[in-house]
Amino acid sequence: MLTSMVADHAKWPKENDAIFGLAGKAQAAIKEFGKEVVIDSTLGALADDNGNLICMESVFSVLKSLPNAEIAAYAQVAGQPDYLNAVLKACFGEYRPDAFIRAVATPGGTGSVKHAITNYTNVGDSILVADWFWSPYVTISEEIGRTVTNYTLFNEKNEFNIASFKENFETLLNKQKRLVTIINTPANNPTGYSLSDEEWDQVLDIAKENAKNPENKIIFLVDVAYIDFAGVGNERRKFFTKFSNLPENIFTIVGYSMSKGYTMYGLRSGAAIGISSNEDLVDEFYFSCMHSNRANWSNGTRAAMSVMTHIDSDPNKLSAYEEEKNKYKTMLRQRAEAFVQAAKEVDLEILPYRDGFFVSIPCTNAKQISDELIKENMFVVSLKKGLRFAVCAVSEEKCKVSPAIIKNVMDRLK
Numbered sequence: 001m002l003t004s005m006v007a008d009h010a011k012w013p014k015e016n017d018a019i020f021g022l023a024g025k026a027q028a029a030i031k032e033f034g035k036e037v038v039i040d041s042t043l044g045a046l047a048d049d050n051g052n053l054i055c056m057e058s059v060f061s062v063l064k065s066l067p068n069a070e071i072a073a074y075a076q077v078a079g080q081p082d083y084l085n086a087v088l089k090a091c092f093g094e095y096r097p098d099a100f101i102r103a104v105a106t107p108g109g110t111g112s113v114k115h116a117i118t119n120y121t122n123v124g125d126s127i128l129v130a131d132w133f134w135s136p137y138v139t140i141s142e143e144i145g146r147t148v149t150n151y152t153l154f155n156e157k158n159e160f161n162i163a164s165f166k167e168n169f170e171t172l173l174n175k176q177k178r179l180v181t182i183i184n185t186p187a188n189n190p191t192g193y194s195l196s197d198e199e200w201d202q203v204l205d206i207a208k209e210n211a212k213n214p215e216n217k218i219i220f221l222v223d224v225a226y227i228d229f230a231g232v233g234n235e236r237r238k239f240f241t242k243f244s245n246l247p248e249n250i251f252t253i254v255g256y257s258m259s260k261g262y263t264m265y266g267l268r269s270g271a272a273i274g275i276s277s278n279e280d281l282v283d284e285f286y287f288s289c290m291h292s293n294r295a296n297w298s299n300g301t302r303a304a305m306s307v308m309t310h311i312d313s314d315p316n317k318l319s320a321y322e323e324e325k326n327k328y329k330t331m332l333r334q335r336a337e338a339f340v341q342a343a344k345e346v347d348l349e350i351l352p353y354r355d356g357f358f359v360s361i362p363c364t365n366a367k368q369i370s371d372e373l374i375k376e377n378m379f380v381v382s383l384k385k386g387l388r389f390a391v392c393a394v395s396e397e398k399c400k401v402s403p404a405i406i407k408n409v410m411d412r413l414k
């Protein structure tokens with residue numbers, strides 16, 4: 001009997017997505033035992049204190065007021081020009097780099113990751129990613145015959161491990177002569193870490209030093225999917241100006257997403273933004289990504305682009321949106337602070353949290369702990385190096401009690 005029909009490169013383990021699987025179990029527990037007693041910290045989506053998905057009114061009122069034709073229409077392959085302009089404003093704020101910049105619309109931030117990896121590496125290349133990372137980086141790389149190399153994100157003092165970054169960066173670059181490195185900051189998934197401006201300087205100094213060799217091609221993919229929930233005001237956007245006037249063999253791609261910042265996860269909209277001191281190289285980026293759009297998904301979601309454009313062009317809509325977003329940003333910060341403080345009180349080791357949707361707990365038996373926590377009606381994602389607790393999805397009250405529950409289970413399993 002035939003056991004396979006797919007081509008060799010398309011054979012993958014027959015497994016469902018672990019995170020969505022666990023989220024399904026949490027929902028079943030809520031049905032059986034009630035939401036008061038279940039802690040569902042699985043998905044990276046903002047939920048209110050009752051566990052319901054937060055959908056920003058200032059966003060969905062605009063969506064629902066769109067004429068049908070604006071929802072139904074195809075978008076341009078590269079994205080609507082007014083959308084792309086609005087993306088640059090929303091992404092950079094007042095910190096737009098002094099460089100040539102072009103953007104191409106993608107379905108979510110995922111599309112920008114796909115384009116960066118596909119179009120800036122050769123088959124067989126390895127891309128450089130921290131050892132605490134968003135797993136689709138690997139899925140996307142492996143799908144197209146690339147691999148992922150990890151550097152260690154934190155040193156023994158729990159600071160950004162610049163030595164490990166440098167070592168792995170230079171080893172791969174010397175071998176391949178081109179290197180895509182993904183830096184998921186601010187508000188890294190899964191740790192909640194954000195590189196400081198000084199850490200960015202160190203990273204870019206390493207890149208500039210290596211860029212002195214004209215044979216080297218260095219590509220940064222800066223994944224800013226969570227930027228709208230990072231820092232106070234726009235402080236976590238300051239680093240963007242550092243991509244000004246870089247050597248032309250350093251190319252920067254910013255992976256922008258509307259999923260989190262506009263609570264539009266399922267509407268699939270984002271952009272790949274190319275930044276270079278050489279105009280020809282951003283034009284090349286634009287046409288390369290446009291070609292990939294046509295080849296992969298043709299074009300993006302027109303209604304999502306229109307929402308962004310309408311909010312951007314109407315000061316009242318924009319201020320309503322900013323106000324609502326800031327309300328949730330504050331809510332998130334309070335939850336995270338409650339978790340971090342409670343972790344300190346019960347002596348639960350966590351990784352340094354600065355911003356965003358998640359806090360991580362390092363441990364070697366994460367799957368075993370996650371399984372045991374299910375018995376306590378707590379649902380926490382297990383990763384290779386630890387547990388990921390989604391403060392975005394859990395009320396402040398529950399964030400306060402969760403570290404003690406986790407710590408108890410960890411101690412029990414020692």
Ligand SMILES: Cc1ncc(COP(=O)(O)O)c(C=O)c1O
Nearest residue numbers: 108109110134189223225257259
């Ligand atoms: C680190 C990271 N990058 C990018 C994304 C992009 O998501 P989307 O394609 O839904 O915009 C996500 C979403 O979970 C993420 O966690």
